[in-house]
Amino acid sequence: xxxxxxxxxxxxxxxxxxxxxxxxxxxxxxxxxxxxxxxxxxxxxxxxxxxxxxxxxxxxxxxxxxxxxxxxxxxxxxxxxxxxxxxxxxxxxxxxxxxxxxxxxxxxxxxxxxxxxxxxxxxxxxxxxxxxxxxxxxxxxxxxxxxxxxxxxxxxxxxxxxxxxxxxxxxxxxxxxxxxxxxxxxx
Amino acid sequence: xxxxxxxxxxxxxxxxxxxxxxxxxxxxxxxxxxxxxxxxxxxxxxxxxxxxxxxxxxxxxxxxxxxxxxxxxxxxxxxxxxxxxxxxxxxxxxxxxxxxxxxxxxxxxxxxxxxxxxxxxxxxxxxxxxxxxxxxxxxxxxxxxxxxxxxxxxxxxxxxxxxxxxxxxxxxxxxxxxxxxxxxxxxxxxxxxxxxxxxxxxxxxxxxxxxxxxxxxxxxxxxxxxxxxxxxxxxxxxxxxxxxxxxxxxxxxxxxxxxxxxxxxxxxxxxxxxxxxxxxxxxxxxx
Numbered sequence: 027x028x029x030x031x032x033x034x035x036x037x038x039x040x041x042x043x044x045x046x047x048x049x050x051x052x053x054x055x056x057x058x059x060x061x062x063x064x065x066x067x068x069x070x071x072x073x074x075x076x077x078x079x080x081x082x083x084x085x086x087x088x089x090x091x092x093x094x095x096x097x098x099x100x101x102x103x104x105x106x107x108x109x110x111x112x113x114x115x116x117x118x119x120x121x122x123x124x125x126x127x128x129x130x131x132x133x134x135x136x137x138x139x140x141x142x143x144x145x146x147x148x149x150x151x152x153x154x155x156x157x158x159x160x161x162x163x164x165x166x167x168x169x170x171x172x173x174x175x176x177x178x179x180x181x182x183x184x185x186x187x188x189x190x191x192x193x194x195x196x197x198x199x200x201x202x203x204x205x206x207x208x209x210x211x212x213x
Numbered sequence: 214x215x216x217x218x219x220x221x222x223x224x225x226x227x228x229x230x231x232x233x234x235x236x237x238x239x240x241x242x243x244x245x246x247x248x249x250x251x252x253x254x255x256x257x258x259x260x261x262x263x264x265x266x267x268x269x270x271x272x273x274x275x276x277x278x279x280x281x282x283x284x285x286x287x288x289x290x291x292x293x294x295x296x297x298x299x300x301x302x303x304x305x306x307x308x309x310x311x312x313x314x315x316x317x318x319x320x321x322x323x324x325x326x327x328x329x330x331x332x333x334x335x336x337x338x339x340x341x342x343x344x345x346x347x348x349x350x351x352x353x354x355x356x357x358x359x360x361x362x363x364x365x366x367x368x369x370x371x372x373x374x375x376x377x378x379x380x381x382x383x384x385x386x387x388x389x390x391x392x393x394x395x396x397x398x399x400x401x402x403x404x405x406x407x408x409x410x411x412x413x414x415x416x417x418x419x420x421x422x423x424x425x426x427x428x429x430x431x432x433x434x435x436x437x438x439x440x441x442x443x444x445x446x447x448x449x450x451x452x453x454x455x456x457x458x459x460x461x462x463x464x465x466x467x468x469x470x471x472x473x474x475x476x477x478x479x480x481x482x483x484x485x486x487x488x489x490x491x492x493x494x495x496x497x498x499x500x
Contacts, residue, residue: 049307066403070415100415101258102403103367107377116368123262135411140259147260147271151253153222162410171413175448182487184227194251197274197318204317205267 037085044082044121052118054111055079061105061115071098075105075115082118096122097133135166148202151195155185214338216329217279217286218246221293221440222254228290228440230484234469235289235331237482241473242339242347246287249279255296258407269310270317272300277322285327287334289469291439292406295364297328298371330365330373332382332438332468341389349477351391355495357471358395358432358463359383360423362442363403377401383436383468390475397430399423404445413449420445421453424461434464434495436471443467447489464492 045052055076062074073081073095081090090096099119106114129137139162146158163169179185224232239246256271276297279286288294304311305324315321335344359380366377374380378401384394402423405416424446427435437443447465454460465488473483474496485492 047307066419067415100403100406100408101262102363102406104363104403107367107369117265120261120265120268124264136408139411140262143257143259144263144267147254147256152225153254153257155222155226159410166411172410178489179227179448183229184487186226190222190225192251192253194253194274194278197251198253198271200319201267201270201274201317205264205270208266208313208317209264 037087040085040087041082044118050114050117051112052079052082055083055113056111058110060108060110061113064104064108066100066102066104067098071095078118079113079115090122091126092130094130094133095119096126097129097136135168138162138166144202148199150189151192151198152190154189156187157189214243214334215245215247215284216334217282217284218248219252219255219275219279219286219288219293219297220248221288221290222257223290223292223440227444228467230487231289231440231443231467231469233482233484234467234473234478237478238335238469238473238476239331241476241478242335242344244334244339247282247284249275249282249286251278255293257292257296261296261299266310266313266317268296269300269303270314272297273304273314273322273324274318274320276301276324276326276328277318277320280322280326285329285334287329287331289331289438291330291362291364292441294328294330294373295371299368300324301326301328302370330438332365332386333373335386335472336382341385344386344472345389348390348475350475352387352471352475353391353497354393355391355471356395356431356433357383357387357392358397358427358430358435359387359400359468360427360435360437360442360446361401362437362439363401363406365438366401383438387436387468387471390472392471392475395427395430395432397426397432399426404442406441406445409441409445409449416445417449417453417456420449421457424450424453424463425457425459427463428459428461432463434466434471434492436466436468438468450490462490462494464488464490464495466492 059076062076073093096119142162146154252275256268261268301324361380366372366374369377405419408415470483
């Protein structure tokens with residue numbers, strides 16, 4: 027982590043960018059640590075929830091975007107549910123993930139999985155697990171894990187070989203396109 | 214009792230036994246579940262981790278279609294419940310998001326469709342007394358650890374339970390079916406959920422802790438209401454046993470499978486054969 031922030035160096039624009047309408051209550055954080063003591067991923071993260079909240083207030087953009095924390099978060103919502111001030115850390119993490127272009131180390135797999143899963147939904151309107159797994163494994167170069175599970179899952183009809191079909195498919199593809207256009211227009 | 218039904222992608226694949234057992238139980242208790250025509254994916258975790266507008270628009274499309282039928286929407290999958298309920302609340306409370314979503318889905322939607330989990334319908338609309346009266350094959354004091362995971366009780370505004378830290382819905386339902394539900398502290402811990410594919414070691418650690426606690430608390434089996442929880446605790450149980458050198462042998466049922474068994478429905482109707490950890494001993498039959 028970089029040098030401690032000083033008051034002159036605080037990037038106050040960040041908090042407005044992360045939470046333009048002030049819905050996440052980031053500045054209300056009391057640093058009580060109740061979120062962090064219950065965090066599911068406390069053993070695997072580099073920045074705990076209460077630290078992340080304060081980093082947002084201090085404008086530590088680079089540090090947050092490069093952290094393991096925003097990808098290690100499993101979105102279990104334990105922190106926000108127990109927070110006495112209703113600071114919405116999971117929503118903060120989502121905003122940071124949407125801003126980050128990559129994830130550190132093997133956490134990149136999480137980002138690749140998200141991208142691949144949404145690709146599957148855009149194409150078929152629903153998630154197509156078998157195809158999704160194939161594409162994910164190629165992209166993440168994770169070829170061998172869980173291969174032994176496939177036969178039993180196919181046998182027990184817990185995975186379909188063929189893609190799903192739904193008449194809502196084209197409506198979903200249109201939503202993806204419109205969201206992308208809306209985001210482009212914003213930039 | 215008629216409802217619009219949002220099955221979700223998992224109930225078509227990894228949780229096909231959840232769908233089978235939910236449909237069979239609903240039919241046995243006089244609940245009509247009418248599938249939302251042309252329903253599409255709720256976006257699950259990847260959508261909210263990527264773009265909040267997409268994460269609201271994907272559920273909103275389904276809810277807008279469902280609104281035409283004028284009925285409550287019933288969901289089985291905990292993740293779909295979380296996404297639908299979360300989008301619904303955000304759209305209701307945030308006028309600018311509502312306008313944006315309407316542009317994305319090409320339709321006005323105000324967030325007014327009531328989204329409910331099947332557990333709520335069984336307890337609030339059918340009721341434990343009616344369930345008890347319909348039981349033909351009591352669970353006979355089977356010791357069940359009811360496990361909720363994250364998405365049915367968190368965040369607290371969307372919780373299906375009065376107390377998000379100590380939900381009692383499955384307990385009330387399965388006790389009506391003759392089970393003895395155990396007191397245990399891990400019922401709302403996280404199983405590793407969506408990291409099932411990407412971070413298997415994390416899932417094994419978290420799910421292993423849940424299995425260990427259920428076993429030490431005296432459970433014969435675990436009841437769940439979420440496809441991801443079921444997959445992590447059941448499909449990965451043998452790997453966890455191997456890695457930890459402990460033996461659990463805990464079948465992981467959808468609550469609808471246990472309820473259906475007590476309603477006298479057959480194993481085939483409930484998809485019991487799709488479970489990975491053999492439930493024969495617990496159900497008192499050979500599988």
